[in-house]
Amino acid sequence: ALRVGFVESLSALFSKNQAHHLITVGINSSGRKLILVALTAGNPDMTTEGVDIDLYADDIEQDFNADDFAGEGVDLYDDVITTTSGRRDSEGGEAPSTDNRPCTPNNIGTSPVSSKSNSAGSNHDHGRDRDYIQPLRKHQVYIGNLTWWTSDRDIQEALTDIGVHDFVEVKFYENRANGQSKGYCVLTVGSEASLKIIKEKFGKKEIHGQTPMVTPPTKQALNQFEAQSKTRPNPGPGVGGGGGGGGGGNMNMNNMMGGPRGPMGPMGPQMGMGYGPRMMMGNPIRGPRGMGPGLGPPPHRNLGPPNHQNSPGGGGGQFSPPQRPPMGGGPHNSLPPPPGPPQRPPPGMPMFQGQGPVAPHGMPRNPMPHNIMERGPPPRQDWSRPPMNAYPPHGQAPIPPPGPIPGPVRGPQGIMAGPPPQGAPAPHMNPAFFNQGPTGPPQGPPPTYNTSPRTTPGSQYPPQVEHHESSNAISEAEFEEVMGRNRTVSRSAISRAVTDAASGEFASAIETLVTAISLIKQSKVAPDDRCKILISSLQDTLHGIEAKSYGGRRERSRSRERDRHRRSRRERSRSRERDYRDRSRERYYEYPRERSRSRDREYRDRNREESSSSRYYEDRYRDRERERERERPRVETDRSREREREREPDREAVHRPPRH
Amino acid sequence: MAGIVRRTGWPSGVAPPQSQNKSPGKNDMTPNSLNLNRSIHLYPLTNYTFGTKEPLYEKDPSVPARFQRMRDEFDKMGMRRSVEGILLVHEHGLPHVLLLQLGTTFFKLPGGELAAGEDEIDGLKRLMTETLGRQDGVAQEWVVEDTIGNWWRPNFEPPQYPYVPPHITKPKEHKKLFLVQLQEKALFAVPKNYKLLCAGSTSSTFEKTGLRTDYSLINLHCWTHSVDFEDLVSPKCFNFPVG
Numbered sequence: 001a002l003r004v005g006f007v008e009s010l011s012a013l014f015s016k017n018q019a020h021h022l023i024t025v026g027i028n029s030s031g032r033k034l035i036l037v038a039l040t041a042g043n044p045d046m047t048t049e050g051v052d053i054d055l056y057a058d059d060i061e062q063d064f065n066a067d068d069f070a071g072e073g074v075d076l077y078d079d080v081i082t083t084t085s086g087r088r089d090s091e092g093g094e095a096p097s098t099d100n101r102p103c104t105p106n107n108i109g110t111s112p113v114s115s116k117s118n119s120a121g122s123n124h125d126h127g128r129d130r131d132y133i134q135p136l137r138k139h140q141v142y143i144g145n146l147t148w149w150t151s152d153r154d155i156q157e158a159l160t161d162i163g164v165h166d167f168v169e170v171k172f173y174e175n176r177a178n179g180q181s182k183g184y185c186v187l188t189v190g191s192e193a194s195l196k197i198i199k200e201k202f203g204k205k206e207i208h209g210q211t212p213m214v215t216p217p218t219k220q221a222l223n224q225f226e227a228q229s230k231t232r233p234n235p236g237p238g239v240g241g242g243g244g245g246g247g248g249g250n251m252n253m254n255n256m257m258g259g260p261r262g263p264m265g266p267m268g269p270q271m272g273m274g275y276g277p278r279m280m281m282g283n284p285i286r287g288p289r290g291m292g293p294g295l296g297p298p299p300h301r302n303l304g305p306p307n308h309q310n311s312p313g314g315g316g317g318q319f320s321p322p323q324r325p326p327m328g329g330g331p332h333n334s335l336p337p338p339p340g341p342p343q344r345p346p347p348g349m350p351m352f353q354g355q356g357p358v359a360p361h362g363m364p365r366n367p368m369p370h371n372i373m374e375r376g377p378p379p380r381q382d383w384s385r386p387p388m389n390a391y392p393p394h395g396q397a398p399i400p401p402p403g404p405i406p407g408p409v410r411g412p413q414g415i416m417a418g419p420p421p422q423g424a425p426a427p428h429m430n431p432a433f434f435n436q437g438p439t440g441p442p443q444g445p446p447p448t449y450n451t452s453p454r455t456t457p458g459s460q461y462p463p464q465v466e467h468h469e470s471s472n473a474i475s476e477a478e479f480e481e482v483m484g485r486n487r488t489v490s491r492s493a494i495s496r497a498v499t500d501a502a503s504g505e506f507a508s509a510i511e512t513l514v515t516a517i518s519l520i521k522q523s524k525v526a527p528d529d530r531c532k533i534l535i536s537s538l539q540d541t542l543h544g545i546e547a548k549s550y551g552g553r554r555e556r557s558r559s560r561e562r563d564r565h566r567r568s569r570r571e572r573s574r575s576r577e578r579d580y581r582d583r584s585r586e587r588y589y590e591y592p593r594e595r596s597r598s599r600d601r602e603y604r605d606r607n608r609e610e611s612s613s614s615r616y617y618e619d620r621y622r623d624r625e626r627e628r629e630r631e632r633p634r635v636e637t638d639r640s641r642e643r644e645r646e647r648e649p650d651r652e653a654v655h656r657p658p659r660h
Numbered sequence: 661m662a663g664i665v666r667r668t669g670w671p672s673g674v675a676p677p678q679s680q681n682k683s684p685g686k687n688d689m690t691p692n693s694l695n696l697n698r699s700i701h702l703y704p705l706t707n708y709t710f711g712t713k714e715p716l717y718e719k720d721p722s723v724p725a726r727f728q729r730m731r732d733e734f735d736k737m738g739m740r741r742s743v744e745g746i747l748l749v750h751e752h753g754l755p756h757v758l759l760l761q762l763g764t765t766f767f768k769l770p771g772g773e774l775a776a777g778e779d780e781i782d783g784l785k786r787l788m789t790e791t792l793g794r795q796d797g798v799a800q801e802w803v804v805e806d807t808i809g810n811w812w813r814p815n816f817e818p819p820q821y822p823y824v825p826p827h828i829t830k831p832k833e834h835k836k837l838f839l840v841q842l843q844e845k846a847l848f849a850v851p852k853n854y855k856l857l858c859a860g861s862t863s864s865t866f867e868k869t870g871l872r873t874d875y876s877l878i879n880l881h882c883w884t885h886s887v888d889f890e891d892l893v894s895p896k897c898f899n900f901p902v903g
Contacts, residue, residue, distance in 0.1 A: 149826040172827050181827035472694055592673065 113207060138168075139195050143202065144184035144225040152208050155187060159194075162201040166190030173225070183232070184225035219481070479525055486520045492536040494541050498516040506549030513542040670836070685860055700841060702750040703858070705858055709847045713795050716851035718762070726817045734832055739774050742835040743784040744771030747842055754860045761793070762854040786839055792848045792856075807838035846887075 143155065152170045159167050168188040172181045189195060202214045216220035493516030500509035517538045520531050720726035733740060746769060747758040759767050770791040774783040785802045793800050813833035824831050842851040848857045 146827075151827045151829045153829040174814070174819075174827075175824065176819060179819060179821040179823075179828075180826060181823040 182229040337478040713849040740833040741774040744769040745840040756858040803841040809837040811835040818837035
């Protein structure tokens, strides 16, 4: 989407036929390289000469996608195109300028969600005449519960059978990997009256032996369909396909199609434009959650673990499996534990899924996913905890409705959804949490602990939402939409950036994160604390990658900077941790660290600078296996690990060095 | 005719001379026997000369514009038909595909869109001449005898699949890949805004082009036939397992 965004502006430029100095970005979708091209003024053949535009990168991506099941091929931009192609007019509407992007998607987003206006079925023809069209209200409805071989012609014939003659178009939701229909589609007709007829009669028509389900074009319905498509015995792509990895990967991509489309359908263009190839990383983790409330735990449960393991995202898949065993059985049985949460979240908040299952057994779990976030996590770990804990103390914090969704797949999302409290309260951990921490097994405190905040926030929640509503002056649903979008943006950006950094593509990773940050900042809900947390996480990741990239490229000169940087981070986190003085937390850290350790080993292979700065610490700490942990977060980790290994004495020692 | 062996193109009317004769006495020209053991001749990259010519610009300045044009044309002319050619050479015995690189990230095969009603092979030859054809007035012969693959685009979106998904009755684009057998020596002219690459199946460039799937189709199709590498120090004839 990054690529798309710039391409958008480039095309806007062309359309205006002006000569500008333009920096455009091309991204090698597989190599994730950023290519900056300056388009100089005064060139008569400005249209294409000298411009390196990845015009057809989507083709490349899709060629990749065709056989890259477990990989990163799925492209949010492609999904955006998918969503926007369903609204032809809006596709052009994205082109004009990047400035419009945040605004336009809302229009686009609301068009299917809001009830149909009276725009005559002229969308079809007029839309195409113009390149940049404002999205018009469309008369749309979702139709699900179709067989995968139900075609557009079948739908059309069914429509004429029931007396609808102003069919405009139908767009099926497909598995990106193989193009198979997921069994649901968005149908556009020319008039409100036709919609009524459809709603009345279509459900009674059988198509290929199945009764279609007609629903209004809501995100929730989409999520339901998505879930349905996953649980079908038939859908080859995801279930049982290609072994664990391939199947999970496929499913991830499939999920991504539905999931992100759901919440992101309306806002697709914005995010997609921004993120294109990047976003999808995080989405697989989101996929099962996208199934939203109201769906039975079993589907989630099944999908959670495999999804997680197969997550193509950089960090996601790697840490989760090893994590769970140490965490104990609790975390895995994410679904049974949260009886309360599932009922609480209003249907319109599929975004917040992570909280619910995370919370009960989440104490241990939160730090876990947190650490996945590489650069950012250690200092930010606090935030994952506050969700559960902070409700009582931080009254104003919007309580993310704990989703009924499978907890196991947390990844970055857990973090995103996690920290509703602002950055300010984050450092002040709820003492209740820590009191319980050391006493019992990880699962012990959380359940007892969390039930209470559960109930309290329950009452708090409505006020929270209202609070936000009034402050933001946007509807709750829209707010959550945007919030969810931002969360997805952030999560995907981070996983993509992490992957890029792992493969050495620091520039593109940094660019991804920068764009994610700016996107979230531009969004309507930017002032919200959750967004601020997202932004902070992104920034942390960004710093991490920057530091790493600098370390890789320049020799000693940077190491000092990094050390300084790290020192500050370390101090920050250390001060926080000192406040907490919490052993149990470290216990929790241990697991994520193990994960991230292995992950970091991959990253660190090239970074001798890391080891040099590690040695910096080692001077103080000796006898630590820091050689392996040469990373900023590792520093954090090291300290924690060290602490847990040799509790008090080392803690003192640990605290002292950074002081001076 | 008998005795004349064309070096380029499948031998027509003649039993394949270098191929392994399954049954020596059998000279009937049934299509099966002709196809089963055909050899394709590949020549070293160094046999070919590449000049330059004026830039050849993409029709669409941006991705959305591209899909917009696709939509417009779909309404007027129906499904877009595209053709692309796979030009094979070898480098040290490893078959390579010639690719065009536009900018730094975009790779494509020579080819393009067919005009309404245009024949596929003729259209491909026209497009290849536009793209790579020499400019010195000498006619360029393209030998196109094989279809390697088909890709269909179900929606006005990037994904393409080697089949039409069942729920799609009207794919928006159909792309056909052809194997273009090159002469022993040839001159090509590459537009200035392109770079011509030669990517072998093991090269990372090839990975990045996203043509892996196409290449795998080449594998399926071409390598099932044996390959002769010309001008190798020790001439080899490769027999690749089917599929």
